[in-house]
Amino acid sequence: MSSASGSKHKIVVTRNLGPDVMPILQDRDDVDLVLWPEDRACDRDWLLQNATGAIALVIMVSDKVNAELLNAAGPSLRAVSTMSVGYEHVDVKELAKRGVALGYTPDVLTEAVADICIMLALIAGRNVKETSTLVTEGKWPNFSWSPFLFCGSQLSAPNPSVNRTAGFIGFGRIAKATLSRLVPFGFTHCVYAANPNSTKPPSSSAAADSSLAQQFGLRSVEKVDLGLVAERSDVVFVLAPGGPETYHVVDEAFLRKMKKTAVLVNAARGTLVDSDALAKVLREGGIWAAGLDVVEGEPKVSADHPLVKEPRCFILPHIGSATNETRVDMASLAARNALAAALGQPLPCALPLGG
Amino acid sequence: MSSASGSKHKIVVTRNLGPDVMPILQDRDDVDLVLWPEDRACDRDWLLQNATGAIALVIMVSDKVNAELLNAAGPSLRAVSTMSVGYEHVDVKELAKRGVALGYTPDVLTEAVADICIMLALIAGRNVKETSTLVTEGKWPNFSWSPFLFCGSQLSAPNPSVNRTAGFIGFGRIAKATLSRLVPFGFTHCVYAANPNSTKPPSSSAAADSSLAQQFGLRSVEKVDLGLVAERSDVVFVLAPGGPETYHVVDEAFLRKMKKTAVLVNAARGTLVDSDALAKVLREGGIWAAGLDVVEGEPKVSADHPLVKEPRCFILPHIGSATNETRVDMASLAARNALAAALGQPLPCALPLGG
Numbered sequence: 001m002s003s004a005s006g007s008k009h010k011i012v013v014t015r016n017l018g019p020d021v022m023p024i025l026q027d028r029d030d031v032d033l034v035l036w037p038e039d040r041a042c043d044r045d046w047l048l049q050n051a052t053g054a055i056a057l058v059i060m061v062s063d064k065v066n067a068e069l070l071n072a073a074g075p076s077l078r079a080v081s082t083m084s085v086g087y088e089h090v091d092v093k094e095l096a097k098r099g100v101a102l103g104y105t106p107d108v109l110t111e112a113v114a115d116i117c118i119m120l121a122l123i124a125g126r127n128v129k130e131t132s133t134l135v136t137e138g139k140w141p142n143f144s145w146s147p148f149l150f151c152g153s154q155l156s157a158p159n160p161s162v163n164r165t166a167g168f169i170g171f172g173r174i175a176k177a178t179l180s181r182l183v184p185f186g187f188t189h190c191v192y193a194a195n196p197n198s199t200k201p202p203s204s205s206a207a208a209d210s211s212l213a214q215q216f217g218l219r220s221v222e223k224v225d226l227g228l229v230a231e232r233s234d235v236v237f238v239l240a241p242g243g244p245e246t247y248h249v250v251d252e253a254f255l256r257k258m259k260k261t262a263v264l265v266n267a268a269r270g271t272l273v274d275s276d277a278l279a280k281v282l283r284e285g286g287i288w289a290a291g292l293d294v295v296e297g298e299p300k301v302s303a304d305h306p307l308v309k310e311p312r313c314f315i316l317p318h319i320g321s322a323t324n325e326t327r328v329d330m331a332s333l334a335a336r337n338a339l340a341a342a343l344g345q346p347l348p349c350a351l352p353l354g355g
Numbered sequence: 356m357s358s359a360s361g362s363k364h365k366i367v368v369t370r371n372l373g374p375d376v377m378p379i380l381q382d383r384d385d386v387d388l389v390l391w392p393e394d395r396a397c398d399r400d401w402l403l404q405n406a407t408g409a410i411a412l413v414i415m416v417s418d419k420v421n422a423e424l425l426n427a428a429g430p431s432l433r434a435v436s437t438m439s440v441g442y443e444h445v446d447v448k449e450l451a452k453r454g455v456a457l458g459y460t461p462d463v464l465t466e467a468v469a470d471i472c473i474m475l476a477l478i479a480g481r482n483v484k485e486t487s488t489l490v491t492e493g494k495w496p497n498f499s500w501s502p503f504l505f506c507g508s509q510l511s512a513p514n515p516s517v518n519r520t521a522g523f524i525g526f527g528r529i530a531k532a533t534l535s536r537l538v539p540f541g542f543t544h545c546v547y548a549a550n551p552n553s554t555k556p557p558s559s560s561a562a563a564d565s566s567l568a569q570q571f572g573l574r575s576v577e578k579v580d581l582g583l584v585a586e587r588s589d590v591v592f593v594l595a596p597g598g599p600e601t602y603h604v605v606d607e608a609f610l611r612k613m614k615k616t617a618v619l620v621n622a623a624r625g626t627l628v629d630s631d632a633l634a635k636v637l638r639e640g641g642i643w644a645a646g647l648d649v650v651e652g653e654p655k656v657s658a659d660h661p662l663v664k665e666p667r668c669f670i671l672p673h674i675g676s677a678t679n680e681t682r683v684d685m686a687s688l689a690a691r692n693a694l695a696a697a698l699g700q701p702l703p704c705a706l707p708l709g710g
Contacts, residue, residue: 015501017502018502039501040499040501041499041500060502062499062500083502108514111512111513111514111541112509112513114511115481115509115510116477119474119477122470122473122477123478123483125678126470126471126474126674126677127677128478128671131671132484132669134672135656135670135671135672136663136670137658140654140655140672141655141657144395144654145415145673146394146395147370147371147372147415147438147682147685148682150672150674150677151677151678151679152677152678153678154467154678154681156467156469156470157466158466158467158681159463159684162680177539181536181540184532184535184536184538185470185536299496300496301490301493301496302493303491303492308490308493314487315490316486316487316490317486317489317498318500319481319486322481322482322503322504322505322506322507323480323481323508323513324503324506327502327506329513329514
């Protein structure tokens, strides 16, 4: 891999990253910036054509990174930098084979996504779809106060004698940030099933769990089988990566094991949850409700999708990390990952790739 | 006030409190229970007629307690027990004049309402009205991912270098339970304006604030003028009682002092916020958004109410305490307050009344 000294470093960016971030690349004399000019996902043909000779690509989740694209870029390519924490759109084996680094943007979106997790757990428990809709439709005047009208499932422990258990599928940064937020809601226990798709060696251990429990003032943090996550939790957060290894990890059998008062939150990838099974179990009252930021097959989710029609299923269009501050941070990190690669420096945030 | 020994204690209840709670009164031989039989707010005429000779009344927020009702009940009445934490429907001076106690239900609903406060702050910040509606209407397929699409105002601090300030109007139990929940969201400061309507002597002091700050790991907790609550806060929670003293305490002047990225949450009473001013300031982008569990004039809030039409105003139909667990606890406390009064025992939870 030759250094590009003397000539400019070609960096291809598949989306305008806005006025706070583009100057990181635009203002440099040593960068030849090639930017997809439109305000929509980058055309594949344009990307294949323009990638040639690039030293780094800044891409979005909508851009598939595979042998085809890597071949089109050629041997000059040092890094692919995705503006996302997920990387199921990237063929990491092909990258590893060629010695191309993968930059991504974990950490910077942790807090924004943990916020969405808490919000969806509350929304699902408190019948927000039904109650907010009746206000919007002008039906509030038809309802007079009544002791048990609109009553939901309470996320917090109503008093200190009550236990609350949080369950996680995938127990990385976002899960821990979500768990920390649940502590003042009176949560007492945490169970989790490790991410079966993790590329990292298992770092969890009983000692680490015990230390986390102590840090958060919980009675226990425990790694358990998936079935026990379903059985014990008052709220289950799906926070593992997508991909074939986690496909439909929440299926009908899982949902049938959950408490009838429990809620399911998915803020990871739609493929982890079987939509038909969830709609069926919700319809039959098998669980209290669901709050989803992601749905399998999104954005092709129509008004007659079984989950959209379900009154106890609240759906957001994948806005987990969508805050101004966080998206600027993500875009900035994606730009800096690409720039570092171009300059031959270590990437600020690279995914460790197997050989 | 004569003891009712030898005869049964007449307790009038204006709403069926459900199978978990009614036995508290129904199962006693010494209680003559008179229950409004219908599943709607109690008719005034029925209440006035049946109150005669009662030793205690269990009432709802829809039942006005004034001289008329107290006269109808007569000198046997020892206590009015409202299934609510608010008591603006009760003429406390008339009660005090007659030596009739007022039972109410604070504390038991603190956690449920604090949950709603956090939920509304998140919902308002994250453009949930717009984004959830487009999913329900089947418009998600029309939107492809884009770096700044749907971006909201982040409740949590995106990283430890960022400050976040919570503001409160009224700083009682619910406010403190809400503040405790904000700590792991990265909140660093708290400002509050005391409840101008408080019947209690001011218990707040710089020492108590400092101790609270230390307990929560905040840099400061500070009692300030109302204008500074508006100016400094990233989120303002309205949590003071209703009534004339707090009428429109959030007016256009207050809203104009707020940050453009800040959100307003009202989970107290609708009368504290000027609806027209809020709609105007939201429309003009003066603040980011609002989340309301209460609206002045509720439930008469039609589909063309200026706040219902506002895309950045999310409204719930007063479900702050509406969880199964909390409503059972409230109803149970209301029943036990009435029973205690009937038996000549101290009420489990009475409002201290001035003479």
